[in-house]
Amino acid sequence: MINLTINGVPVSVEKGTTVLEAARYLGFPIPTLCHKEGLTPYGACRLCVVEIGREPNSRLVSSCTYPVEEGLVVRTASERVVKARRMVIELLLASCPQSKTIQDIASRHNVRQQRFRQEHEDCILCGLCVRMCEEQMMAGAIGFRGRGRGRSLGTPFDVQSEVCRLCGGCMEVCPACQARCTFNEPEKAICGACANLSPPCVEKEQFHDMMCYLTPCVACEIKK
Amino acid sequence: MSSEEIEKIVSDYVERQGSIIAVLEAVQNRYRYLPEEALRIVARQTGRRLVDIYGVATFYKAFSLKPRGKHLISVCLGTACHVRGGQAIAEEFMSQLQIKAGETTPDGEITFETVNCLGACALGPTVVVDGHYYPHVTRSQVGGIIADALAGMERDDGAAGARLFPIHVSCPNCKRSLMDYDRRLDGHPSIACVIAYDGRKGRLGLSSLYGSRASEVELEVPMNEPCRFYCPHCHEEMPHYSNCVECGSPMAALYIRRGCAYEVCTSRGCPGHLLNLDQPNMK
Numbered sequence: 001m002i003n004l005t006i007n008g009v010p011v012s013v014e015k016g017t018t019v020l021e022a023a024r025y026l027g028f029p030i031p032t033l034c035h036k037e038g039l040t041p042y043g044a045c046r047l048c049v050v051e052i053g054r055e056p057n058s059r060l061v062s063s064c065t066y067p068v069e070e071g072l073v074v075r076t077a078s079e080r081v082v083k084a085r086r087m088v089i090e091l092l093l094a095s096c097p098q099s100k101t102i103q104d105i106a107s108r109h110n111v112r113q114q115r116f117r118q119e120h121e122d123c124i125l126c127g128l129c130v131r132m133c134e135e136q137m138m139a140g141a142i143g144f145r146g147r148g149r150g151r152s153l154g155t156p157f158d159v160q161s162e163v164c165r166l167c168g169g170c171m172e173v174c175p176a177c178q179a180r181c182t183f184n185e186p187e188k189a190i191c192g193a194c195a196n197l198s199p200p201c202v203e204k205e206q207f208h209d210m211m212c213y214l215t216p217c218v219a220c221e222i223k224k
Numbered sequence: 225m226s227s228e229e230i231e232k233i234v235s236d237y238v239e240r241q242g243s244i245i246a247v248l249e250a251v252q253n254r255y256r257y258l259p260e261e262a263l264r265i266v267a268r269q270t271g272r273r274l275v276d277i278y279g280v281a282t283f284y285k286a287f288s289l290k291p292r293g294k295h296l297i298s299v300c301l302g303t304a305c306h307v308r309g310g311q312a313i314a315e316e317f318m319s320q321l322q323i324k325a326g327e328t329t330p331d332g333e334i335t336f337e338t339v340n341c342l343g344a345c346a347l348g349p350t351v352v353v354d355g356h357y358y359p360h361v362t363r364s365q366v367g368g369i370i371a372d373a374l375a376g377m378e379r380d381d382g383a384a385g386a387r388l389f390p391i392h393v394s395c396p397n398c399k400r401s402l403m404d405y406d407r408r409l410d411g412h413p414s415i416a417c418v419i420a421y422d423g424r425k426g427r428l429g430l431s432s433l434y435g436s437r438a439s440e441v442e443l444e445v446p447m448n449e450p451c452r453f454y455c456p457h458c459h460e461e462m463p464h465y466s467n468c469v470e471c472g473s474p475m476a477a478l479y480i481r482r483g484c485a486y487e488v489c490t491s492r493g494c495p496g497h498l499l500n501l502d503q504p505n506m507k
Contacts, residue, residue: 134273143275145282156278157260163273 004072019063019074020048028076031085031105033092033175034126035064039135044126046088047105051075060084090114095121101175122176123153129170137169229254230262234269244270244280248287257288285339293328293335295373298352302341305348313349314338316366334373344389346484346501357389390432391499393478393486396506398458402478404429409438415478417462419443419451419490427456430488437495445492450474453490465505468496479506 001012006023013022018041023030033045043065050063052074060080075081089109092102094116102124106112127144130153134140141161145152155161233250237243247270251262258281267274281287299305299314314325321329321336328335344350347359353373361369390412394401404416407429414429419441426443445451453462453476464474466487473491475498480486485503489496500506 130275140273140275143273143279145279147283156263156274161274 002068002070004068004070004074006074007076013068015068017068019050019052019061019066019068019072022068023050023063023074023076030063030076031108032064033101033105033124034128036128036131036173039128039131041065042127042131045092045124047085047092049081049084049088051078051081085109086111090116092124095119096124096176099124099176124176125151125153126175128173128175129153132169132173133164137165137167139163139165139167142170227261227265230265231269234266244272244277245284248277248281252287256292256294257290260289288335291328291332293333295334295354295376296352297334297336297369297373298339298342299336300340300342300344300348300350300352301338302345302348304345305342305350308348310349312363313351313361313366316363317370320366320370334370346499347389347391359389359391389434391434391480391486392432393480395455395457395460396463396477396479396485397455397460399479400455400457402455403432407440409433409440410436414440416456417476417478418454418456418459419445420454421445421449421451421492425454428453434486434497434499441492447493449492450490451492453488463505464490465500465503468494469498470494470496477503477506482506 002015002017003010003012004019004022005011006019006026007028009026011022011026013025020030020032020035020041030048030050032048034042035045035048041064043062046062048063049060050066051058052061052066052072053059054073058075058080063074063076086109089102089106089111091114092099093106093111093114096102097118098120125144130143133142139161141164142153142155145154145156155164230251233254234247237247237250244266247266248258251266252258255262263277263281264274266272267277270277281289297317299310299317301310301314317336318324321334323329323336325336325338339352342350342352342357344357344359347357349361351358351361351369353369358365358369392401392403393415402415402417403413405413407414407416409429409431410433412432415432417428417430418425419428420426421443424443426441428442429440431438443451448471450473454460455462462476462478465477465485466475467473468475468489468491471489471491471494473489473494473496475487475496476490477485477487477500480499483501483503483506485500485506487498487500487503
């Protein structure tokens with residue numbers, strides 16, 4: 001067992017536990033976006049940032065990927081953490097404002113506006129769908145392509161993958177609705193499951209590009 | 225392109241773990257790009273998922289999924305090359321070739337691309353044609369470089385240590401160029417020096433390709449015997465700032481530009497040489 005202190009509360013957890021799990025065990029809330037039970041921690045969204053160590057040598061780490069250490073001192077809601085977390089939320093809002101998941105997180109942290117150039121990305125590259133496809137659906141049909149600014153998600157060569165079983169798992173976990181239904185262009189669809197499931201927006205006259213298969217679908221809500 | 229050929233390339237590497245990049249490099253050397261079918265064969269034979277192979281192939285700029293021309297011209301736009309006018313060089317290439325960066329000429333001869341750093345910042349602006357480095361490129365050289373590319377150069381197959389680039393050196397004392405354009409070694413002008421051993425003097429020609437060991441010696445010197453190096457213009461001896469790490473003999477320092485020296489071991493037959501980019505004595 002490993003002993004550590006989270007927000008001044010001593011806790012003893014098994015070796016290999018992450019700081020996030022230990023904090024949640026004690027009941028300290030840490031927001032997450034790219035973390036999902038059953039999927040390998042990835043540390044992409046940085047929402048779960050916490051401060052470890054003692055001043056002035058303390059540093060910020062992503063709690064979902066940080067394994068507990070003996071004698072570790074963790075603060076989950078220090079001023080520095082809250083500041084960093086609000087910045088992360090602002091950046092997420094700047095890239096993907098139409099995501100209901102991100103909007104909810106922002107409102108929970110009282111972030112009402114962001115100060116960066118507004119973009120409308122379809123994807124925040126959190127890798128949830130990739131891990132879902134590979135680890136839970138055992139398919140490995142989608143993955144990251146390219147790097148840096150050109151990094152994107154999808155199937156190899158942008159054609160429907162032979163290993164995809166149209167399960168829709170990628171859309172289920174997607175917080176930004178990148179793996180959105182493109183039923184009007186089935187050959188480009190990541191999985192085409194929407195064609196089988198008949199989401200409400202399909203029955204509408206126009207299938208707008210921004211539409212997704214979130215429940216509830218943000219685009220559909222706006223259209224109403 | 226035949227699938228047997230690709231399978232053969234993959235099977236040469238498949239024994240080793242973590243050889244995906246090596247496999248893809250070998251396939252690209254063969255076809256000049258990575259055909260879709262090849263990636264599928266690589267995935268099948270290595271037992272990896274196609275997404276992983278595709279992810280690696282798209283991550284590295286050295287790999288191309290689009291067919292490339294016979295010759296590849298890369299202009300460096302890294303920080304050092306950029307501030308020395310790399311962008312103007314790239315624009316000159318684009319206007320002369322009438323293609324944009326990343327495109328291939330319609331006749332399939334030349335692919336032009338910009339890269340973010342070639343690791344030869346001291347030589348900037350740098351242009352690489354099929355593995356051959358052109359240092360300190362100016363706009364007026366662009367036409368000649370395109371002609372060189374079309375004429376065809378020995379293709380660098382990417383073998384370890386085969387990345388050679390030409391250097392231009394001068395005498396550190398009189399600053400006159402040591403390049404001998406009449407006697408060429410490795411297809412480039414040679415570096416002319418005068419060496420002395422045992423009271424006799426003779427001409428020495430060194431390859432200007434950094435890393436190449438090609439040389440011409442007119443004087444008979446026993447192996448592993450250090451000589452003295454002189455400038456053929458001012459007849460001053462070349463300065464020594466360090467000793468060879470290979471044999472311990474003094475290194476003769478030749479001037480490249482302010483603060484940069486090409487140091488070569490004075491001992492006959494010793495391969496020791498180095499590019500010193502921080503030589504305070506080279507003013």
